[in-house]
Amino acid sequence: MDKIFIIIEFALMILLFIIAKYSVKRPSNRWRLLYAAPVFVAIIVAICEGFDVYHAGIYFASALPLWSLFLEEKKVHAKQLIATCSALIIAANLVVICVAPNYHKVSYLKDFEQGFETMREHYVLTKEKEIDWDRLYAKYHPMFEAVEEKQDYVENYKAWQRFTTEFFDGHVGYEMDGEKKLLDAICRSYGNDYGLSLARMTSGEFVAINVEGYERSYSIEGAKEDELGLYSVKKKFLSQNASADRLTLKNAGITNGTVITKWNGKAIDAYFDEVDYYFDQYPVRENEAFYQPIYVAGIGSDMTYGETYVPGKDGKASPSVSISFLDENGMERTVQAPCLGSYAPRMLDTFGKLGDGLNVTNLNWQEVSTDTYAIRISEMSYDQETYGGTDYQELTEKLREEVLALKDIGVKTLIFDLRSNCGGSPYFVEAIAKLFAPKGEHASYYSAVINEKTASYERGADGKYQKGVVSTYEGEDLWHDGQIILLVNASTVSAGDDMVYMMGAYPNVQVAGFTRSNSSCQAVIGIMLDAGRLAFSAVPNLLPSGEVAIDTFVDHVGRTPFDELVPFDQEAVKVIFDQGEDYLLSYVMASK
């Protein structure tokens, strides 16, 4: 817009220069309008784009031709001189814009201060999570000062990820504005791709997963489109020799499931302290432990966590990593794995392979076997009309009809696929849960009493929020004789956690997954900042005891029900990463 503005103003000055002479030959009152045109353009730009002090010269230059209105028609040279001066001032302003270090400076520090102060005042889990605001300010203020000084949006992304990780709360997150910048920042924040991800098996061993070169694995040359859009930028990060190097691990004998003993000569868990931010939030300690190795796989030799080599930047040489592994004979070998590109696309692909649920749309059923049906619940929303309210009767009736029909055809087991459920309305959850709850009245949560004058939630003398209205529902026990299995993962969050919490308590319901659900269920508020959006838990949901529901305390212990930790073993790795199948579903089917 700046360029267009300057070009238009400059062109108008040239026009006014020409018109000065031409208007004498063909006199008309309408030429006068042209002298006001530059200032109108400036006013419109100021209204639409905002007043910018760095455009002061252009504003002045655009107003200068108005002086010509005072001159007599025949003073051609004076009018031409004014147009020339205006053009020169515009050109000078352009130079100032080009060299001014603060032009279009993004106020990253102001964003942090605004976000921090708002959270300090309104974050509802300060006590439960023992948040030391002064410590956080002392730690992060200098970090954001540095970001502001360098005007580095990648460091801004990393700083916010670090800051939000401190809250170990699935409802605390920062989203940067600008899709291109965000994708670029993600690609530069999780290290480099050395051709594999890492995972910790239930046995404690670390194994290679999603290894480059295998049919079902992520490929740097693949055209698979991810939801976030990293596929559109990943080529920019590919190393010069990526194509030639991509099969290094495969050629060395590393497969999905190969035990990795050392990473750059160090044990993999020795890196865990270094990993100080994640792509997602893992409030439960055991969930965090499950995902930590995946992040380690981006750390290069002599590089810190998050440091990312970008071809053609900083003049650095392409990094590599030495990977020690057990070969098929159980002998430890080491291979030098070259950098293939940015690790973020492979990392997110790994998350997807581990966590994606059934490939059907929300609230649709899929036959798993003659006596088992699965319903996909990827979000807790039915339609736009119902989302803000509490009336989900239509959903309840629809589901009741479907469930009774399944009962009639002899289905014994229902699987609720809640993997990566991103949440939504708690009343949607009640509308479903009531069908399966034991007969009688059930209470889900109490709201907290809000101070209407300050629109804030305040704690009483006992340190607890004051209980407000309780939300109740009447159980129908439609599936009394059957079994219900809830499939969850660390990304089953918010209202997803609600459903696990509520239904997990019913006698015929079993909760299973490689990890627990996320354990974050206080309602969220988002605030707009100059360069992004910050969301955090701001509305408490309370248990009858007055304690906040579900969220983890400082002990990082998950409080949603969890019955069966599905072992992440060699078989799971093979089924997921070699066969591309849904291991979790197969596992619960086999063990039901």
Add this chain to the structure above:
Amino acid sequence: MKNIMKSIWYEIYHRKTLVILFGAFAALMAITGFSGTADATYGFEQGGVSDMLAAHPWVPYEFPLLFLTIFVGYVCCEDYKDKVANYEILFGHSRKSIYFARSLMAIIVGTILSMLLGFLPLLVGNALAGWGDCLVYEDILLRYLLLGLPYLRLAAFLVMIAFLVKSPYLMIGIGIILSMMIGGLADMVRHSSSVFVSLFNMIALTEYEGWSSYNLDPTIGTIRYYAYDSTIPAGLVSGTIIASLFMTAFYLFMGYALFRRDELN
């Protein structure tokens, strides 16, 4: 100049079109006050008019802007049709007195009438629902009185435009665009807070810093709560006064620059 101003005032006062127009806008503003208060989150009794004004900050200027544009267009452009300004020159009035008589009448009367319109929703809402406790009454009174200054500046700007376009119909079009910028394109406009642009200045005077949260109710669903700080920053007061006086003088000067050599046809 005094005589020209008197004649313009006589025309304003006796021209049915203008009286009906003002009446129509006054009715519109009264309805806005009524419906806005009825629509406020808690209904008539609890939220009061301050809740409505906080939730709909554009109420005092959205429609008055349109009225002001039409009014200025009428006062400044209508005489081009019947050549009154030409006759005034023939009768020995200076261009300066012709210009300033029209522009000052348009600016002063237009500003006063627009301010009256701006106060109407507040008065109607207050009569119906009481003040409420969302905003401090004295703060809002000061803010609304200060709103006269950007009106003054905007009127001066519109005078300049009127002498450029010389058509009351085009002025209506401009008024509609201005109103749309406040209503439909509000988000686009709001990211700047420079007091030197009258629309931003109006927005700054009628929007309130605050915090909004919500609660979940098993019957209603989401209930929103707002806490506003209506205190007016000293910088905004001084900025509004300085910018308005400076820009009014600037626009008047520029308008005269246009008018003094105009062929008046």
